[in-house]
Amino acid sequence: MKRIEAIIRPDRLDAVSASLEAAGYSGFTIADVRGHGTSPEKVGEWRGQTYELHVTHKLAIEVIVEESEVDDAIKALLAGAHTGQVGDGLITVSQLDAVISIRTGRSGIATASSHPAD
Numbered sequence: 001m002k003r004i005e006a007i008i009r010p011d012r013l014d015a016v017s018a019s020l021e022a023a024g025y026s027g028f029t030i031a032d033v034r035g036h037g038t039s040p041e042k043v044g045e046w047r048g049q050t051y052e053l054h055v056t057h058k059l060a061i062e063v064i065v066e067e068s069e070v071d072d073a074i075k076a077l078l079a080g081a082h083t084g085q086v087g088d089g090l091i092t093v094s095q096l097d098a099v100i101s102i103r104t105g106r107s108g109i110a111t112a113s114s115h116p117a118d
Helices: 011-023 067-081
Strands: 002-008 029-035 042-046 049-053 056-065 090-097
Touching: 002 011, 002 067, 011 056, 011 067, 056 067, 067 090
Parallel strands: none
Antiparallel strands: 002 056, 002 090, 029 056, 042 049
C-alpha cells in the first residue's frame, strides 16, 4: 500500500476533491498546513504596516491506495491541483506497512476508505 500526500493551494480544494472522486477515490484526509517552500515571499499590509509572509497557508491531502493505483491517483491530484504557477504544491509517495481500522480491527486497503467500493 502507498500513502500519497499532496500539498496544494487552498483555492484548488474543490477541483482536487472532484478529480479524486471522479477517479474513484472518495476517501481522503485534508489538513490545514503552513510552510515555507521555494515560492517567493508575499508582501502584505495591515493597519498601514507592510509585512512579509515567510510561511504560506496550504492544504495537505492524503490518499491511501494500492501500489497499482499510484499513477491514477497522482494523475487525479495533478488534474485538480495544477495551475502552472509557482506555488502549485508538491506530491510525495511513501510506503505503508499496514492500515488497520480502529473500529473493526480489519486490516488492508479497504479499511482506508480511499479505494473504490469493493
